[in-house]
Amino acid sequence: MLADIFPTGWHCTELAGLCPGESIVIYGAGPVGLMAAHSAMIKGASIVMVVDRHPDRLRLAESIGAIAIDDSKSSAVDRVMELTHGVGADRGCECVGYQAHDPEGQEHPNMTMNDLVKSVKFTGGIGVVGVFVPQDPAPQDPLYKQGEIVFDYGLCWFKGQTIGTGQCNVKAYNRQLRDLIFTGRAKPSFIVSHELGLDEAPAAYQHFDARDDGWTKVILKPAA
Template identity: 65%
Template sequence: MKAVVYQGPRQVSVEEVPDPTIQEPTDAIVRITTTNICGSDLHMYEGRTSVEQGKILGHENMGIVEAVGDAVTRIKVGDRVSVPFNIACGTCRNCVHGWTSFCLRTNPTPGVDGAAYGYANMGPYAGGQAEYLRVPFADVNLLELPPGTEHENDFTMLSDIFPTGWHGTELAGMQPGDRVAIFGAGPVGLMAAHSAMIRGASEVFVVDKEPDRLRLAGKIGATAIDFSQGDPVEQILDATDGRGTDCGVEAVGYQAHDPSGQEHPELVLDNLVKVVRSTGGIGVVGVYMPQDPGAATEEAKQGRVGFEYGTFFTKGQRMGTGQCPVARYNRQLRDLIITGRATPSFIVSHELPLTEAGDGYRHFDQRDDGWTKVLLRSGDAA
């Protein structure tokens, strides 16, 4: 089959690799119809992780079930499915409590709970930027979708970014009527804004500097804040008569930078501490790493990010962090899509055949105007 393979910093190639096979009785093989390039894939693409050369990338996947193991009883050949990026056993302590993003059994990497497809430190699993994908524990992990091709671009957001955006608002403790500040208008930040609007936010501020992303924020009714035009905290405080927001979402991560492009990994955390009111909540779904050899400071290289913790403590704020347990939300979000209440495909800018993945990565990484979300079509879907 064809697959997108990591070769080194800013180098991916589409290669012929062996087809995946059923390895355990609980496995399924999915023929990929749509797979996406995620903003977090760029950390690997840019060489800012320990991902190994030869890794098949891709953790935002959906398709049609081609084969199932003998122990698979719920999922059937021919089912159209969304594949959560979490690989969960379904029976460990964390999975039973709904934290499938921190499964205790699926990742052999020392000190790391939770596994994913095609990602650094998240286990030995191949990704789905390919024609076929092996899915362990298929009955646990696969979400059934209505047959056909309707809502393909919406449903493909269910594997990661739509649930992750929703999770950011959940970690922040958002309630109906809240004002919400979202830093980062990449795909996850825009999904957090979409989620906040669906959940009844009175006002949503989205902070970024890229015009195309800010336009999309405005398109769904959010207030765009361009941090290249001045301190975003001051802009939001001015807009709220000094009150700030009730909660906030960090959708940027450890490569946060100022308008000049200089990295400050603490920057967004500091801004959220300042702009969220006392006793308010902050949800962090932007990626942070235990080690970052390419960081700007020695402490950041060791994963130590010094933010305004004293102010955070004094204001009595709360913070929730970590990868999204997709299965906690994806069924409800699927049904919001089916009924027309949610349309996450509004962020899609480009649909490319799998063979053009290299161009997709390059344009998305360069933040070229208009390249907000790239979908890759595989096989018949191309």
């Protein structure tokens, strides 16, 4: 986890500009999104909200003190606004990427970005670590064939929001995060659902890719 997901989740909160005492909403409760939530808790966020629709992932978010928001049951934006008394979250994290989709499975590459613009307050900050690519060889959205999305830039500009984006420089964070684990301040292992031998890797990848319930993070042990 120090080689990828924990530093990337931490990086997303850095891109968003999170400070102690601020509220933050995280779209996506996969491994990176959960690590962003864990990072926000460590950094002293006042409210951590996590948006997803997989019950097992939302339960993990709740297990570390975050507020789980199931966007298959109601509007995530409305719930964020309700929890922040109509102001919006101070910060937001995009941990989904261009394969974001609605509860019916229809892909909308712009969905989480536009929801973040609506969810985050005026002058708030948004961090983006979900993967967006210049070309999509098999897009459900024709516009995204060229890596383009319909983005609500007018509202983003009007609200004076800042957006930080880009891949994580893991080496910029992993030593500090290692020490947080060593001292007991950070426990990223809470997301691990299975520890398997290497011969079980293909089936494990299939379960994880299908978002099967209970398959949140797999550790492979070649000697097992």
